Every structure is written in C-alpha cells, then in structure tokens.
Amino acid sequence: MGSRADLAIAKRMAPATVAAYEAVEADLHDAFQYQRPLSLISPAPGPTGFDVRWTTCPDCGSPVLAGTRDPRRYCPAHAPTGPWRHLPAAAAPPCAEQDTLLDMPEAA
Numbered sequence: 001m002g003s004r005a006d007l008a009i010a011k012r013m014a015p016a017t018v019a020a021y022e023a024v025e026a027d028l029h030d031a032f033q034y035q036r037p038l039s040l041i042s043p044a045p046g047p048t049g050f051d052v053r054w055t056t057c058p059d060c061g062s063p064v065l066a067g068t069r070d071p072r073r074y075c076p077a078h079a080p081t082g083p084w085r086h087l088p089a090a091a092a093p094p095c096a097e098q099d100t101l102l103d104m105p106e107a108a
Contacts, residue, residue, distance in 0.1 A: 004036070008044035015043070 002010070011018045022038045031037040055066045057075040066073035074080065 004041060005044070007036075007038065007041050009046075011038070011041055012043035012046060012048055015048070 007018075018038055021032065025031050025037055025039070052065045052067045054063055055073055056062065057064055057078055058072065059078040060075060062075040064073045064075050
C-alpha cells in the first residue's frame with residue numbers, strides 16, 4: 001500500500017506482478033487503495049526489471065546476487081570496497097565460518 005510514486009516504480013520494475021494485482025482489482029470491482037486503482041497509474045520512467053542473477057564469490061564460491069552493471073560480485077567477507085564491507089579487512093572472518101540464515105537451526 002505504497003505511495004503513488006512507489007506504485008509507479010513497482011509498475012515499471014515488476015509489470016507482471018502489478019498486472020496480477022490489477023486483475024484482482026478488476027475481479028473485485030474495487031481498488032486496493034481508496035480511489036486509486038492501479039490501472040490508472042502510469043509506470044515511472046527509468047530502467048525496467050530487476051536485472052540480477054545468482055553467481056558465486058570468486059574467492060570462496062559462496063552464492064551471491066549480481067547484476068549486469070556489477071557482474072563480478074564478492075560475498076561480504078571478500079568484498080574489496082563498498083557496502084558489502086561490514087568489517088575492516090583484517091577483522092573479516094572467512095566465509096566458511098560465518099553463519100547464514102540457511103545455517104541457523106530451526107526453532108523448536
């Protein structure tokens with residue numbers, strides 16, 4: 001239930017998903033937001049789609065998401081710069097020792 005700008009960006013980035021929501025609005029004869037049916041919102045200008053794919057960290061082989069603008073992607077422990085660097089280089093533990101969400105034990 002985002003703002004008009006959020007919905008315009010969603011319409012540009014995920015047109016198939018928005019089309020499914022528009023179909024539900026049409027079936028219900030009612031908009032999800034008061035007097036703001038998705039069919040009346042134009043897509044925002046800009047690049048379309050989420051151009052990402054799974055690749056592996058070239059240092060350790062851990063799976064990471066990369067985009068066409070960033071084809072060589074490292075995991076957080078091996079990223080040379082940028083937002084992936086969570087710890088100073090000397091303090092970054094090796095990937096094999098880091099827990100991930102997939103490694104966490106299930107709640108009893």
